[in-house]
Amino acid sequence: MLGLDLTFLNWDVLSKFVLGGLRFSVQLTVVATLGGILLGTVLALMRLSGNKVLALPATIYVNGMRSIPLVMVILWFFLLVPSWVYGYLPGGMNNRAEYSAYITFIAFEAAYFSEIMRAGIQSIPRGQVFAGQALGMTYAQNMRLVVLPQAFRNMLPVLLTQTIILFQDTSLVYAIGAYDMLKGFTTAGKIYGRPEEAYLLAAVVYFAICYGLSWSVKRLQAKIAIVR
Template sequence: MPTIDFSFFTWANISNYLLSGLYFSVSLTIAATIGGIALGTIIALMRLSNIRPLEYIATIYVDLMRSIPLVMVILWFFLLMPSGFYDLFPGGIGNKYRAEICALITFVVFEAAFFSEIVRAGIQSLARGQTAAGYALGMTYGQNMRYIVLPQALRNMLPVFLTQTIVLFQDTSLVYAIGAYDILKGFEIMGNTFGRRIESYLLAAVVYFVICFSMSLLVKRLNQKIRIVR
């Protein structure tokens, strides 16, 4: 049975192998969350509209994305995205960071389907009298959503948003499939460099657990505060 040795896990090695990967994983999570919520809100409003074509397009989009494994979507974007797309970025950045750009686009597009369902459920959780009151004041559909519905629904959606963000952070490890340098990739390279792959993957699991468990506690406390306000 191989001996377990964590002596290689020093601050110097953490700085050299892990910090850049952690920065990318966190940055990807934040950017994909913001982009996913923005796009997901648009999709949710399309599904809730009375315009049939928009409703059908949004429904097909959500059902499609929620029925396909994320790793397949990542590979599709990475392999099928035309090379000319990356040439649009100045200074050769697109080709240099092809995997990272592909990962960001994929996560925004994919997570938007899940965030849209959260937004749709949050909007539908409000009493219909709220919307009727807005229309009675002469507001348009857009004004009603902007000033009355969405601000109130956001409070109901916030804990679920954060929970989905935790899942998103865990899913960022899948960019490993296209060679992006995330935190899991950093652990793999460090383990291979020092011949300690088992210990490296164990430490990776611990880091993911600590981050995700801490965020889960934050969501739990936030949810309790929201219940008190209600």
């Protein structure tokens, strides 16, 4: 520990190597969260529909994704999707790793968000659902106007906590060569011959960001609990 030299990571090094990776990590987190919640809501509604044609595929998808390590899903998608597919996207093969990360994280996180959404929907008293039906609402109207608004409020702290975990998982894109924040620290450490210091500072930055977000979620949860 006495041989550590943290002075090499000045602002110029951070702006050159780390900030670009941090930007991608944040973008991946936001896109995967929004896409995962959207797809996860659809999967949750399919599982709760009572229709086996809809519920069975959704159940297989959710349980399958939750049983496979994320890094394996990332590698499978990156290696198995034909290269010509990326030719139709902006940047083409130059952004292959980034596109693979976006799609994989949305597909993977949707399984976890689906379970959160399903639990939130089931937390709404059935009496409110029956009241909506008595007013002549369809299933879609009942969900959109009565159930989901309340469910989202109940699930908000859990959704944000899952988002923090998602941000930590973005470091796994190193497996396909995407340039995230960890990759930025790793590159700087290799160039300046200080890999130990680079990984140590990366851990500190991840801790500071995730701890700050976790503290904010706890404050939000306390405010919601007071309102109730």
